[in-house]
Amino acid sequence: MDDGETPLIDAKGLVKEYPARDRPGGVFRAVAGLDFQVGRGEAFGFLGPNGAGKSSTMRMLGCVSPPTAGTLRILGMDPARDGRLIRARLGVVPQEDALDVELTVRENLLMYGNYFGIPRRVVKERAARLLEFAQLEEKAGDRVEALSGGMRRRLTIARSLVNEPDVLLLDEPTTGLDPQARHVLWDRLFRLKQQGVTLLLTTHYMDEAEQLCDRLVVMDKGLIADEGSPRELIERHSTREVLELRFRLDEQDQATGKVRAVTGAREGERVEVLPDRLMVYTPDGEAALAAVTAAGLAPVTALVRRSTLEDVFLRLTGRSLTD
Numbered sequence: 001m002d003d004g005e006t007p008l009i010d011a012k013g014l015v016k017e018y019p020a021r022d023r024p025g026g027v028f029r030a031v032a033g034l035d036f037q038v039g040r041g042e043a044f045g046f047l048g049p050n051g052a053g054k055s056s057t058m059r060m061l062g063c064v065s066p067p068t069a070g071t072l073r074i075l076g077m078d079p080a081r082d083g084r085l086i087r088a089r090l091g092v093v094p095q096e097d098a099l100d101v102e103l104t105v106r107e108n109l110l111m112y113g114n115y116f117g118i119p120r121r122v123v124k125e126r127a128a129r130l131l132e133f134a135q136l137e138e139k140a141g142d143r144v145e146a147l148s149g150g151m152r153r154r155l156t157i158a159r160s161l162v163n164e165p166d167v168l169l170l171d172e173p174t175t176g177l178d179p180q181a182r183h184v185l186w187d188r189l190f191r192l193k194q195q196g197v198t199l200l201l202t203t204h205y206m207d208e209a210e211q212l213c214d215r216l217v218v219m220d221k222g223l224i225a226d227e228g229s230p231r232e233l234i235e236r237h238s239t240r241e242v243l244e245l246r247f248r249l250d251e252q253d254q255a256t257g258k259v260r261a262v263t264g265a266r267e268g269e270r271v272e273v274l275p276d277r278l279m280v281y282t283p284d285g286e287a288a289l290a291a292v293t294a295a296g297l298a299p300v301t302a303l304v305r306r307s308t309l310e311d312v313f314l315r316l317t318g319r320s321l322t323d
C-alpha cells in the first residue's frame with residue numbers, strides 16, 4: 001500500500017468466534033487477531049489451506065458477519081453503523097454461486113441491478129457491457145442451469161459488478177474449475193485490476209496468488225503468518241531453487257541421512273522431509289544434484305525448480321497448503 005494514503009480497508013486485531021460445534025457452551029476462534037490494510041487499486045490475497053479462516057474474514061469484510069472483536073474500517077466507514085452504505089459499494093463473489101438458475105443469464109444481471117435500485121435503463125446498458133466482459137453474450141438468453149461451471153463463475157463475477165463497486169471481494173474464485181476455465185477467469189480478473197478495481201481474494205492455490213496478487217497474507221489457523229508481495233515472501237522464506245528428490249520407499253530413511261550430510265555441509269542449503277520426497281532448498285539446484293549424485297545416491301526422480309509460495313507456506317507452518 002502507498003504510504004500516506006488512507007487505506008480502503010483497515011483491519012486491526014480482527015477476531016471472529018463461533019459457538020464451538022463440538023463443545024456445548026464453548027467458542028471456536030476462526031479468526032484470531034488480524035491486522036492488514038489494503039490500498040486503492042491493489043490486488044490483495046489471503047492464501048491459506050481450508051479452515052484457515054479466509055471465508056470468515058471475507059464475510060466480515062462483506063459486512064454480513066460482525067467481528068467478535070477488533071476494529072474494521074471499509075471505505076472510511078464502520079460496518080457496524082454503515083453496513084448498508086458499504087455494501088452498496090462492494091462487489092461480492094461468494095464461494096458458492098448464488099445465481100437464480102431458473103432465470104436467464106441476462107435476467108440474473110437485471111434482477112441484481114433492481115436489488116440495488118439502479119434505474120432499469122442504466123442496468124440494461126451495464127448488463128450489455130458485462131455480458132461482453134464475461135464472454136457470455138451468446139448465452140444471454142440461456143437459463144443459468146444450462147451453463148458450465150466456468151460460465152456460472154463468470155456470470156457471478158459479472159453480477160457482482162452491476163453496481164460498479166470500488167472493491168471486489170472474491171472467495172476462492174476458481175475452486176472446482178478446470179485449468180482452462182481458471183485461466184479464462186484469471187484473465188478477466190486481471191482486466192478488472194488494470195481498470196483500477198481493488199480486488200480482495202482468498203485462495204488455497206499458490207499459482208493463483210502468484211498470478212493475481214500484488215500483496216498477500218499467508219494465513220494459518222486464524223492468524224497471519226507473514227505478509228508481502230509473492231516475490232518478497234519467496235525471497236524472505238525460501239531459496240532461489242529447490243531440488244526435489246524421490247527415493248525408493250525402503251531406501252528413503254537412509255537416503256535422507258546422506259542427503260542431509262551432503263547438503264548440510266554446503267552454505268545456504270537446508271533439507272525438508274515430506275512423506276514422499278525430500279526438498280533441498282538451495283541457491284543452485286544443479287550443483288546440489290551433482291553433490292548428491294557424487295555421494296553415490298541414486299534418486300528415482302530428481303527435479304530442479306524455482307521456489308514458489310507453496311515452499312513459503314511449508315517453511316512458515318511446517319505443512320503443505322494442500323494438507
Ligand SMILES: Nc1ncnc2c1ncn2[C@@H]1O[C@H](COP(=O)(O)OP(=O)(O)OP(=O)(O)O)[C@@H](O)[C@H]1O
Pocket residue numbers: 018019020021028029030048049050051052053054055056057
Ligand atoms: N458457523 C460456524 N460455526 C462454527 N465453526 C465455524 C463456522 N463457520 C466456520 N467455522 C469454522 O471456522 C474455521 C474457519 O472457517 P473458514 O470457512 O473461515 O475457513 P477458510 O479458510 O475459508 O476455509 P474454507 O476454504 O474451507 O472455506 C473452520 O474450522 C470452520 O469449521
